[in-house]
Amino acid sequence: MTSPILSINDAVKTYGSIRALDQVNLDVAEGEFLTLLGPSGSGKTTLLSAIAGFIKMDGGSLTLRSEDITNRPPEHRDFGMVFQGYALFPTMTVRENVGFPLKVRKKPAAEIQKKVNDALEMVQMGAFADRMPSQLSGGQQQRIALARAMSFSPQVLLLDEPLSALDKKLRADLQWELKALHNQLGVTFIYVTHDQDEALSMSDRIIILKDGSIQQQGDPNTLYNRPRNKFVADFLGKSNFIDVTVGAQTGTTLQCAAKGVAFNVETDTHNAAGSDVKLALRPERLKLGAPGEEFLPAVVKQVSYLGERCQVIVKHETLGEMLISCPTWKTDITPVAGLAVSIGWDPDAPVVLSED
Incomplete structure (x- = not known):
């Protein structure tokens, strides 16, 4: 791996007697589609939240392009975020939702308009710009959430089980779209899921977590065909x-x-x-x-x-x-x-x- 865009070093997070992250070390490559995979309670969402800055680690550090961001607040980390529940503002139009990150960054109106239009076209939702979120299907809302996360050109896009609320066929369709979008943009994706098939079909590299520790990591073919231990062999397939x-x-x-x-x-x-x-x-x-x-x-x-x-x-x-x-x-x-x-x-x- 060349010099990583993001490094997690000796990350520790505890909740009482539970060690949600146990000395996790991980380098993320520029432009990589990296998936954090594991059962409930494995630490994958905790790790993503620590990267985003939503929770404070009890130990360890984070570096972005070799710069320490461990204590940097979430809004200053330059990360886009796509949530499971979309998190769209119900009283804003699609256009206003997508433009919100740019507005809080005090970008000029002309720049906001252009970037919003570009982001909506990127997810093929330009015709829906003036609709309200309640007028959209679940799949359309997820596309808008993705456009909003990408509108300000983040260095890293964090995705927390973004497709889990969708039905099986739509979920499969959006997997293809997300992978194609990643290939098109070249932005670093860090993706959380508990769905093994989703991880295998989309990822450049998968990190398998259990009890806050990395069990094995590698490309999908290696992990599936050469599992290291019983947990990996039983969980992945x-x-x-x-x-x-x-x-x-x-x-x-x-x-x-x-x-x-x-x-x-x-x-x-x-x-x-x-x-x-x-x-x-x-x-x-x-x-x-x-x-x-x-x-x-x-x-x-x-x-x-x-x-x-x-x-x-x-x-x-x-x-x-x-x-x-x-x-x-x-x-x-x-x-x-x-x-x-x-x-x-x-x-x-x-x-x-x-x-x-």
Whole structure:
């Protein structure tokens, strides 16, 4: 990473006995779409609020382009903010809402008019400039909130679960629009969500938080395919977990045994013979076949049809229940409850996890 636009250094925030931020260190690159992802109580919103200046940290510092802004008030940090609930002024028109940040910065009227028009065109809402917020749909209000946040050309745009109040289809549409807008403007986005699919589809980099600490960070492909621990593997998507004992390791080939089942795993980790490790196996990496086609016999327990894919729960006599994700188009086997099947996976399908 080149010199970061924003750095969070040893950030600490406590609420009584709860450590909402626990020595968080994070550099944000210029122009990056960075997502803070985690369950409720993980610290993601607290971290965003600390960056915005809405809460005072108990320890640590913030720097913007190498300048300390730890004690700078929110209005002087030059950050745009988009909230979950839009936070539009109900008694102002769309034009007045978008121009408000410029007005409080005492910009000339001509400049305000131009920047408001530019911001509204940017989100394709120019025709709605004279309407009131109550005359707009939820998606339109969110576009106006985005235009207002961008109207004064902030150095960083902070977005706190901005799409969570929208229905599924509109939310998906606006994800595409937000990503396209980020690519167009090149402004640094710091985005908070608890939605894993949203994080995977939009982000350049994802920070996964738990109990105020960073569990893992990286690009979406790395985090999904190479989770570091059980929490990440279980939170970002779905995983099957298998506890195995290492027989031996030769190069990258790990000989494993789990409840009477022996198989090999390809891994770049190093594991001592006799050690116990946990494997994560994504549902889409398991193969489902007729009896004898794959290496483990099983019985289908439950099937959930999801359109292009179905989720199948199968049970093996010693490994127990496992989740498999199967395509529904032109398949060799149609799973139904009670069907005898076989399951298997390639040696490079499982991921060896470290301790949480």
